[in-house]
Amino acid sequence: MRFISAILIFVSLLLIAVFMARLGSPKTTISPMIGKPLTEFSLPAINSESDGLTSADLRGKYAILNIFAQWCITCKYEHPVLMQIKEKNGLPIYGVAWRDNLTKLNTWLKNDGNPYEKIGADNDGSLIIKLGVTGAPESFLISPEGIVLFNYKGALTQKVYEEEILPLVKK
């Protein structure tokens, strides 16, 4: 009797400990892409005046790859942060427009500002899937050699940029 009770109490304490740990630190997904080379890709342009985006464009410098779309409301929240990074001459940002309406996208960028060095259109989501993206917006930090160093799911903030992305650049 005591033996069974002891086991049950142990199990319940174990459960409580695990649950408490989970409540204290909500689930974060560490991208499996970190440490791996960025896949080779070549995306078409979003309008006839610009070039598209290829993986080669990101080589030779630390760069942010940002997945976004104009249909994504959170991306609109993120937009000013990206503009600020560009204005303060921070890391170059390259955009991947995910399954977007290109007319509306171009209009939005023209009206609200374009924080991207280059933008590629991923109309069928094939690059997104290779990158393990689960939603927009998402951002990756890519090393000059083309290795994925960091992944952030959700709208980038000044805080995440300064405290989590920039420190990796010094290395």
Place this chain on the structure above:
Amino acid sequence: MIPTIGYISLIIAFALTCLQIIPKFKAVRLATDLIFAGTAIALVCLITSYAVSDFSVLNVYNNSHTIKPFIYKITGTWGNHEGSLLLLVSIFSAYNFAFSKISKLGENPTDSIIRLQNIIGIGLYAFIIFTSNPFERIHPTPEDGLGLNPLLQDIGLAIHPPLLYVGYIGFSLGISFAAYILIKGEVDRKIFGTLRKWTLFSWAFLTLGVGMGSWWAYRELGWGGFWFWDPVENVSLMPWLAGTALLHSLFVTEKRGELTIWTILLAILTFCVSLIGIFLVRSGILTSVHAFAQDPTRGMFILAFFAIITNASLILFAIRANKLKSAGDFEPLSKESFFLFNNLIFTIACATVLLGTIYPIFLDILTDTKISVGAPYFNSTMPYITLPILILAALAPAIKWKKDTFANFKSDIIIPFIIAVITALACYFIPDKKSAIAIVSVSFSAYLIASMLQRGWQKMKKSGKISTSFYSMAGAHIGVAIAVIGITICSIYGIEKEEIIKLDDHISIAGYDIKMDSMSIGANKNYLTRIGVFSINKDSNEIAHLHPEVRYYPVRQMNTTESDIYYSILSNLYVAMGDSDSSGGFAVRVYYKPAVNLIWLGCLIMFMSGMVGILGRKK
């Protein structure tokens, strides 16, 4: 005004609950009545606020809207975290009220059990008042609300929470009885009979609630799937598994004074498992299609509540359980033994569901590995664990208490065995698809049904009448067997077809021919819709028209797919429509679901058998 009355009533109920656990406080019955009244008033106030769309109440603002149909405004009261908790605690207070009125245990035992219940009550009321107040106000009063998820505007889904709550909050009586019995140290066996009736009542409603939820999912979510092993579903299944074990164990303890310690432990565990469920659903740690709160403070509160109740009961059990030792002098071949194995299997089944549900969290915290545990895991473990139960259920009624021999009952197994074999052969030869698990599952169920019918016939022959308790037992067993047959046949032999078709095109499936006749557009109070008309033909006879829709709800900015179902006696034809491609074709999915209606029929039979079991018993 009304929300304020509601809030104050709730506070009064809470205060009285706190008083109940003070030994010096004597007015237990009066307090129970007042707590029930106060909680009921609070619930009515909240429902009224929804009915009149009082958006000054934050809860109403968040979850309702003026254009929602009236009935869904009312049921929307419990379609959210705070409102559903208020419903939960109302049902809890109703149980205590009913118990205080009906109980024939005597004044002291009844009072003691009510006091123990109120320990649980303090946790529930405190949780509501301090972290989930449904009567919180907002200023200024908004013009309109944020609407309700259209998926929840369904009558099946509206009824399902109340049914579930009557189920698993009712198991609180189990743990209070257990605590009382442990403290007292020795009791008259009759108390187990009383608990059995209360447990049977809760169990019956939980069965119906689970069935109702499954039926809703079948019609509204996914593609005619009725069970997804989603965490929230698992959370309602675990108390059901533990509760079924408890129910059976109580029977043995009441009749023979055996398995007493199992019974007490199961009573404790059933409620604890209900609490784990409440925690998992409301803490936000498991993302799910229908999880409520995302607030860690709430999670911490429920976790603390669970920690206290579970560990206190288990410690009490550890210290006092040896006072309740039963003789344990039954043979391996005896009715008690079969119940013992039954307890074991149901407990392991419950533990497996719990393990599968929390394993991803467990693994993530301990090893930083992220995995998903879903339907494939449960479908490859649960059937093997639970199928033997069907045979136990078939044999147990005929086996004697304490000691029996194979010779005694071997003549009983012949006819059901033959029927089982015939069923197995039918299962092998009739369908195109051969499935070993289906053959085993269906033949076991057939064996159970045949055994129950045979036993009923034997009793009729012997004494000319059948007791209500037999109807209840046999009915429930037949019900579960029918449900298992439905689940098996539908899962294994179902057919799915998806095509892109234009008007006047056909899809054929399982002997049915489905033609898309027309497409039209309409609008209802809170949604826009595209309706397809499909005619169903079988053997060149037109037998039905189906009208699946795709609806758009502007306030929530979401689409839902409203499938339409052709119900024939046993099987269903399920048609769901999607959007169009560039050449004017529409995506259409058709499912042939054989025997799926047996699932709901089985649940209904189990529920009715449970009710018969309560009403028919002599006091």
Place this chain on the structure above:
Amino acid sequence: MKKFIILILIILPSYSFALTAEEHLENPAQEQQARDIFRQIRCVVCSGESINDSKADLAKEMRVMIRNEIDKGRSEEQIINELTQSYGIEILMTPPVIKETSILWFFPIIAILLGVSFIAYFFNKNNK
């Protein structure tokens, strides 16, 4: 009024959360293989659904991608491997049997064996 409704329906986003009209592979064996793979891959933005059943856009994009890969001649193993490279093993509907999931997979059978042993021990004790 009707014209207004039609206009609305045309403008409305019809692609999110609806059954989508996708091109199936022409070869039925290949399409069947695609379906088999869909049932093994979890929809990462839903809860518990496979991409076969999910109505989410990302699920659709994965289905389209997988069909393309099959068309190009990639094997089931290669396709699934690549997805786990991108998303981790949590994208699999069935957890793999690795040492971290050994408790999960072996618990039921071990529990039953232990339980039956306990009961056998109990009966043995009584018969003495």
